[in-house]
Amino acid sequence: MEVYLDNNNVTRIDPLVFEEMIPYLKDRAYGHPAALHGPGAAALEAVEESRAKLASLIGARGEEVVFTSGGTEANNLAVIGAALASRSRGRHVIVSSIEHQSVLFSAEKLSSLGFEVDYAPVDKEGFVKLDELERLLRRDTILVSVNFVNDEIGTIEPVRELVELVRDKSPEAIVHTDAVEAFIKVDVDVRKLDVDLATLSSHKIHGPRGAGALYIREGTSIEPIMYGPVATSKLRPGLENVPAIVGFAKAAEIGVRGMEEFTRHMRALRDKLMDGILDGIEHTVLNGPRELRSPSNLNVSFLYAEGEAIMMMLSQHGVYVSSGSACASRLLEPSHVLKAIGRSHAEMHGSISFSVSRFNTMEEIEYVLEVLPRVIKRLREMSAWKPR
Ligand SMILES: Cc1ncc(COP(=O)(O)O)c(C=O)c1O
Numbered sequence: 001m002e003v004y005l006d007n008n009n010v011t012r013i014d015p016l017v018f019e020e021m022i023p024y025l026k027d028r029a030y031g032h033p034a035a036l037h038g039p040g041a042a043a044l045e046a047v048e049e050s051r052a053k054l055a056s057l058i059g060a061r062g063e064e065v066v067f068t069s070g071g072t073e074a075n076n077l078a079v080i081g082a083a084l085a086s087r088s089r090g091r092h093v094i095v096s097s098i099e100h101q102s103v104l105f106s107a108e109k110l111s112s113l114g115f116e117v118d119y120a121p122v123d124k125e126g127f128v129k130l131d132e133l134e135r136l137l138r139r140d141t142i143l144v145s146v147n148f149v150n151d152e153i154g155t156i157e158p159v160r161e162l163v164e165l166v167r168d169k170s171p172e173a174i175v176h177t178d179a180v181e182a183f184i185k186v187d188v189d190v191r192k193l194d195v196d197l198a199t200l201s202s203h204k205i206h207g208p209r210g211a212g213a214l215y216i217r218e219g220t221s222i223e224p225i226m227y228g229p230v231a232t233s234k235l236r237p238g239l240e241n242v243p244a245i246v247g248f249a250k251a252a253e254i255g256v257r258g259m260e261e262f263t264r265h266m267r268a269l270r271d272k273l274m275d276g277i278l279d280g281i282e283h284t285v286l287n288g289p290r291e292l293r294s295p296s297n298l299n300v301s302f303l304y305a306e307g308e309a310i311m312m313m314l315s316q317h318g319v320y321v322s323s324g325s326a327c328a329s330r331l332l333e334p335s336h337v338l339k340a341i342g343r344s345h346a347e348m349h350g351s352i353s354f355s356v357s358r359f360n361t362m363e364e365i366e367y368v369l370e371v372l373p374r375v376i377k378r379l380r381e382m383s384a385w386k387p388r
Pocket residue numbers: 008009069070071072073075100102147149150151178180181201202203212326327
């Protein structure tokens with residue numbers, strides 16, 4: 001049996017999404033959206049229809065959505081573009097300490113350009129500490145970026161509450177949320193959240209890779225970070241990836257419409273796995289909260305075992321998970337998120353991220369619960385680092 005539980009890293013494409021894309025990969029809308037001829041007009045129509053569809057699913061208007069190549073590009077555009085556009089008003093930026101690297105590295109770039117960056121600390125479950133954020137907020141703060149759902153430990157941040165605090169203490173600041181892991185798992189309504197910028201990514205929601213989006217509230221100043229010929233958006237020059245954009249909008253439509261049913265299914269699978277591991281395998285620690293947690297996410301530290309060894313041995317049994325940070329697992333560095341929530345060295349190194357999707361089944365979870373205890377037992381027997 002093969003069980004794919006690495007959905008926080010990338011999801012498999014929904015067959016209905018693939019079907020929707022096929023005409024755009026073959027003979028439909030193959031023109032450049034900026035061209036005035038028939039195939040160009042068809043491409044423009046496909047992009048604009050997708051933009052309107054995606055916007056309506058997050059409570060925005062079409063003009064407020066810019067398509068990008070993915071979440072990384074949208075986060076770069078949000079953080080660097082917003083800071084550059086606001087530099088005459090201030091140079092102070094705050095990002096949470098558990099942001100995705102595309103936000104953290106963009107913030108580092110801002111530091112090198114002379115901006116002052118503060119990192120808002122989180123508590124032991126990954127929630128941004130409101131009192132600490134309040135202390136960091138200043139009159140000259142121009143940008144605050146906090147992820148909606150953390151990709152490693154699943155914490156759902158109280159974004160609306162954070163925005164209220166920012167508006168109160170730093171009324172000039174632009175608020176960005178990276179909603180990549182939140183989308184189709186929790187309600188992402190940009191008006192209700194009251195954010196100025198929000199990032200989405202297609203391949204996290206059973207859409208194709210190569211498409212993402214940034215919501216930009218009307219009136220929010222932002223500078224492009226790429227330059228070239230403009231087709232549909234001044235903020236994102238270059239030829240649009242039409243088939244991927246069409247697939248992204250379709251995936252969003254399916255995911256948002258079916259969210260209640262899909263999240264119920266994911267939560268049932270995740271809870272079964274969580275209870276089976278925490279009750280059935282000793283020396284295990286849950287990372288992130290039990291409540292206010294993404295329904296797809298489970299992150300557990302297995303003490304006295306190495307995350308990479310667990311991942312590889314599970315892979316030999318056809319079970320695919322990720323160790324540490326999904327995006328940084330090849331770097332073999334301890335996760336900055338686990339560090340930020342205060343996990344010990346042993347806890348960080350034995351961490352495994354299991355992420356379910358609507359395509360997983362209960363039989364698959366039962367198979368994992370059969371294989372995993374044996375894998376952990378075997379690795380602990382081999383390890384010099386044994387439980388006392
Ligand atoms: C929270 C979060 N933000 C941004 C990204 C980057 O998105 P993409 O892979 O589409 O560039 C990821 C991907 O892992 C993510 O989990």
